[in-house]
Amino acid sequence: MIQKHSYETKRPPEKEMIFGIRAVIEAIDAGKTLNKVLLRRDMSSAIGRELLDKLRDTPTTVQRVPVEKLNQFTDKNHQGVIAFLSPVEFTPIESLVPMLFEQGKVPFLMVLDGITDVRNFGAIARTCECAGVDGLVIAARSGVAINGDAIKTSAGALHTLPVCKVANMQDALIYLRESGLRIVAATEHSTKNYTEVDMREPLAIIMGSEENGIYEANLNLATDKVRIPMPGKIESLNVSVAAGVMIYEAVRQRMQ
Numbered sequence: 001m002i003q004k005h006s007y008e009t010k011r012p013p014e015k016e017m018i019f020g021i022r023a024v025i026e027a028i029d030a031g032k033t034l035n036k037v038l039l040r041r042d043m044s045s046a047i048g049r050e051l052l053d054k055l056r057d058t059p060t061t062v063q064r065v066p067v068e069k070l071n072q073f074t075d076k077n078h079q080g081v082i083a084f085l086s087p088v089e090f091t092p093i094e095s096l097v098p099m100l101f102e103q104g105k106v107p108f109l110m111v112l113d114g115i116t117d118v119r120n121f122g123a124i125a126r127t128c129e130c131a132g133v134d135g136l137v138i139a140a141r142s143g144v145a146i147n148g149d150a151i152k153t154s155a156g157a158l159h160t161l162p163v164c165k166v167a168n169m170q171d172a173l174i175y176l177r178e179s180g181l182r183i184v185a186a187t188e189h190s191t192k193n194y195t196e197v198d199m200r201e202p203l204a205i206i207m208g209s210e211e212n213g214i215y216e217a218n219l220n221l222a223t224d225k226v227r228i229p230m231p232g233k234i235e236s237l238n239v240s241v242a243a244g245v246m247i248y249e250a251v252r253q254r255m256q
Contacts, residue, residue: 011073012147018083019076021047028054033086036061036145038070040080051081059090059140059165087151093164093172096135097179107181108250111137111206113169113214115239116144122153123240124207129157131247137164137172137204173221176204185214185222186246188235194226199250207243210236 018027024037025047037055039048041064055062060083073082100107110128115121121144125136138144143165151158166172173183181202186194199205206222208214219225228237228245237245 012084014074016085016087016148017073018085019074019078019081021045021051021079021081024081024083025051025054027083027085028058033089034058034060035084035086035147036063037081037083038063038065038073040067040070041065043080048080059167061140061143061145084145084147086146087148088146088158088163090165091135091162093135093137093166093175096162096164097176097181100134101179105134106200106254107179107202107204108133108254109135109137109176109181109204110243110247111169111173111176111183111204112143113139113206113218114143114209114212115207116209117239118144118147118150119153120238120240121146122150122155122158124243125150125154125157125161125163127240127244127247129154129161131251133161133247135162135164137166137169139169140165140167169215169218170221173204173206173218177221177223183221183223184246185219185225186228186242187214187219187225188227188230189213189219190225190227192224192226194228194246194249197224197226199253200256203250205243205246205250207239207246210239 018024037060039062070078070082097107110124110133128136146158177183181204183204183206184197184199185206206214228242
């Protein structure tokens with residue numbers, strides 16, 4: 001017996017979506033910030049290629065999906081393309097870091113590698129804002145989709161906390177290192193306790209997903225690899241809790 005795939009999904013309000021190839025192209029040309037674009041898997045038209053060319057120059061997440069997935073979001077003629085407007089404006093990382101130094105700050109960033117759960121992301125954003133973190137860095141292609149649930153969970157923090165959406169996480173980490181930031185990676189594959197590293201200097205903490213951790217190529221770019229002790233029987237924390245532990249260790253050190 002052949003099982004049919006289910007493409008059921010929750011529909012966002014139509015005001016948060018743009019339907020049609022030309023409409024999405026016009027939105028990009030108008031400078032609209034797009035969170036994600038879904039493209040019909042077999043799209044191959046000339047105007048479809050024009051759209052893809054424009055999307056390559058943006059940090060927008062692009063996914064190729066079956067037409068059934070698109071139909072779950074709208075009954076309108078979407079022409080194989082649905083774009084989701086971002087509820088936040090993204091900040092280029094190349095603008096944020098120099099600005100922080102110019103303001104006399106000791107930069108403190110949180111880098112999220114492969115974290116896709118919107119509630120965890122929102123909770124981390126809320127902690128970051130409360131602790132005075134200067135910005136969040138996420139990946140365009142494999143990062144979280146920022147939506148209403150993320151905004152709600154963040155208690156509005158995502159409306160004030162700068163978010164940098166980067167096309168290539170490795171390039172972003174190299175840029176941070178070359179800018180003088182210490183990259184501290186939280187990973188179970190370390191024997192160094194998280195309290196043993198100096199977090200008072202320019203800093204970027206990188207957290208990975210609970211399922212996959214930090215991708216190896218990104219982990220290799222870390223200045224320091226540290227672990228949070230787990231004396232209990234369960235060997236991992238929820239990522240938003242682990243991020244909070246790391247963030248407030250940096251706050252503790254910086255307040256001394």
